[in-house]
Amino acid sequence: MTIELKSISKIFAGGGAHPVLDDINLTIKDNEFFTLLGPSGCGKTTLLRLIAGFERPTSGTIELFGERVEGTAPNARPVNTVFQHYALFPHQTVAQNVGFGLRMLRRPAPEIEPEIERMLRLVRLEGLAHRYPHQLSGGQQQRVALARALAARPRVLLLDEPLSALDSKLRDEMRVELKLLQRNTGITFIFVTHDQGEALSMSDRIAVLSEGRIQQVGTPDDIYERPRSRFVAQFVGETNVFEGKLIRLPGKPLEFKTSSGALLPLGDTPADDDNPALAFVRPEKLRLGNPDDLASDPQARLRGVVTNKLYLGTDTVYYVDLDGGETLRARIQNASAVDNRFDVGAAVRVRAEEGAFRTVGRST
C-alpha cells in the first residue's frame, strides 16, 4: 500500500466548526493512477496538500509506505507536486528548474546534468533548457513543472489540476501523455481535478468528493455505470433523474414508479433494507422511435414529444417532454446519415436498453 489515510479531518482556523475534510478513509495502491474528483470547494486540493505535507490534519493519520507522516515536513517526504499554476522559479532557467530537486538533495553535478537531459527528453523540451519560464508557452511550462517534479524520482507524484490552464486541444494531448508517463515510470499518481472527463479517461480508480466527504471510490466504470448516490450520478456524466418509489409485485420484475406515474423497468436489484427513491438513466442509453413501431416493445413504454434538439456532430441530444411531465434527455449517436432524425414537436417513444435504469436512495 502506498498511501493509507485513516479518519482524516481538517478544520481550518477561522473556518468555524465547518470541516473542509470530514472523516476521510482512503487507501491508494502502488503504481496506481488515482484521481480525486469533485467540484471546487469539495476539499480535494486540501487532501492533496495533506499528503504533500503543506497542511496537517486536524485529526486522523496519514501513512506513506507504512510510515506515519502527519508531522513530517514536505522536504522529508518522497512525494513531489505539480502545482496548478506550475509555480516555476522565474529567475531560473528550464534546466535549473528541472535540476532543483536534485541540487537540494546535494547530488553531484555530473550526476545531475544527464538527469536533466533525460527529463527534458521525456517531456520533449530538449531545445529549451536555457530558456526562462516566461519565455515558454503554457503547455511548455506545464511540461517543465512535470519534469521538475519527476526529476527527483518521487515515489508518489501529486498533480493539482495540472491541465486546467491549458486549451482544450493541448489538454487532450496531455491526458494521453500523462497516462503513458504514469505507466512507463510506475510512479503512483494522485491527480486532482474537477473535470469528470479527465478523471474517467486517465484513472485506474477515482474517489468522488463532495463537501469534504468521500462519496464513492471505484474504477471509472464503477463510478459511471454504478453510482451509489445522486451526487455521483449527477456530477459524473449527464443523467436523467426521476423521483418516485419502488414497485414490488410478486412474480413480476421490479419496477420504479415515478411521481408522475410512469413505470420504469429497473436494471439493478436494490438491497431489501434500502428503499430507493430515485431512478436515473444516462442519456446515451436511450433510443427514440416512432410511437407506432415501438408500441409492443416492453422496453419502450415511455412516450413523449421532442421539445428541443442539439446537434453536436457525433451525436444529437433530444429533449423529450414525457406524458407525465418530466423532461428527459436522450443522446443519439449519428452513426449513419440516415439515422432517425426527429424534429421538434414530433411524438416519440423512448426505448431504454435493458438495465439502463438504475436506482439510488434519496438521502445520499
Add this chain to the structure above:
Amino acid sequence: MPERIPVPEPKREKFPKSRLLLLPAVLVIGFFLVLPLAIIITYSFLVPATFGGVVWQFSTEAYTQFLFERDIFDETLAFNAAYLQIFLRSVMLAVSATVVSLIIGFPTAYFIATRPDRQKILLIFLITLPFWTNLLIRTFCVLLILRDDGLVNSIAIGLGLYSTPVTYLYNDFAMGAGLVYSYLPFMILPLYANLERMDRRMVEAAYDLYATPRRVFTEVILPHARPGIVAGSLLVFIPSLGTFLVPDMLGGGGKLLIGNLIQLQFGSSRNWPFGAALAVILLAAILVVLMLAARRSRVPDATEGR
C-alpha cells in the same frame, strides 16, 4: 468595377498633440529640478562673496578645497583629508543605517505580506503612521527616549539591568538609531510590495523539492525579493547620506556629516560655491550608487539565455 473609396491619409504631425500631455510634468521637473540643479552646478564654479552669495567669476577653487588645503602664505596646495573623512563617515553611517534597516525590515515585510488581507491593511497603515508627524518632532522624540534620564535608561535601571545611566546620545549609535527609525518604512514598503506579489506556491514547490527552509530563502525568496531590496536600500541610503537633522540633534553636532557641512556653507560659513560643490559631489556619488543598483536589480530578459 467597384468604385474606390478614398481613404484619408493619416495626418503626420511633426509635433503630435498628445505630447502636450507631458507639458505639466516637464514644467514641474524643469522648474523644480533642472533649474535648481543648474544653479547649484553654476554656483559651484564661482567665487564666494564675503557675506554670502557669489561673485560671477569662474573658479574651480571650491572643488580643490574638498581635497586640498591652500597655504595662507605661499598659496601651495597640501592634501587635506578632513572633508573626505566627513564624506566617508557619512557614507559609512548611511550604509550601516541601510543594512540595519534591511535586517529589521525584511522579516517585518515578510510577516506582513503573509498575513490575511485585512490584517495586512492594518499593519501597513501602522507602518505609515509615523509619517503623519513632522520628522523634526519624531527625531526629537528619539532624543527623549535615548537621553540619560530617558525611557530606555529608566526602564533598564528600573529592571535592575544596570544602576548608572548609559549614555546613548551624541554618538554614532544615536545617529544610526535615528536614521533607522526615520527611514525604516521606506525599506519595509517596497519590500512588502515585492513580497506580497510573490506566489506562495513557489515557496511550497521549493520546500516540496527537498529544499531546507534556509535554502528556500536563498534560492527562491531572496532572488524574488532582490528588486525590492535594491529599491528599499536606495530609499534608505540616499536620504541617510544627505541627512543634517539627525547628526544635529542626535549626534550632538560634534561630528559633522556631509549634510551638515553643506548646510554650514550656506549658513554661517557663507561659502556658497563650496556648499554647491559639496552638493554636486554628493549627487555624483549617489548617481554612481544608482547606476550600480540598476545593474543589480535587472531581471533576466528575453535576449539572455538563448
